[in-house]
Amino acid sequence: MRAYSTVSEVTAESSSSPGTPEVTFVIPVHNEGPIIEGSIRELRARFAKVGRRFEIIIAENGSTDDTVSIAEDLCAAFPNIRLLRAPEPNYGAALRAGIEAAHGRYVCCDEIDICDVDFHRRALELLVGDDGGFDLVVGSKVMPGARDRRPLSRRAATRIINGVLRVSLGFRGTDTHGLKAFRREALLPVVRRCVVDRDMFASELVIRAEREGLRLVEIPLNLVEKREPSIRLTKRVPRVVQNIVQLVYAIRVQNR
16 A cells, blocks of 8 residues: 555535445446446445445446447346446546446446456545545555556556656656546546546546645555457557647646
């Protein structure tokens, strides 16, 4: 576990009604027909053992396979699963929409090919701690203790991007993209100030939270993916570069 900033006291959250989910999972999906049903059913079954009321938001974006129909069947079968839809592939926009639509006090951002219940269990313990907890828990693929079993090219890309963010924006952590959990009340204003979408929205969220003095902590991930990425790395690189330039300009030049 690695804490890398501290903050002053935050306001207490309002109490929820007995039927309100305590935790919301937000999972962006794009052309995930082969794995979506098994992954969602497994997540739902495993997290039910944690003993917290929860909902799952499937944030579908631009799928052209049978992802939507499978997601609709899951929603019909389980009342705590909801489906959001967007017409074009846009990971960041889907994640943002899911966070804004969440009913839970705590939001867990997951990936359909990971669904790491152990991470979320550990993260919730940190968010709900006796001292008021952290505002944001980031799952790091590169900090000491992490095990990242993705292909070498993707591991290298993660290190390069995070290195660029440290140099250009003074980021003090080790990772920004991927699994995270947070107190929705604390992070929602930050979400609404973010200016980039697609692959770099999650990174901007972490960087802005750090810069605004929220209480952040990193914990190591044991990362095993269930399939190849739905969008190839070579197609993502130009967008990532464009998003980083946009983000640096917004924070450093426009002071937004």
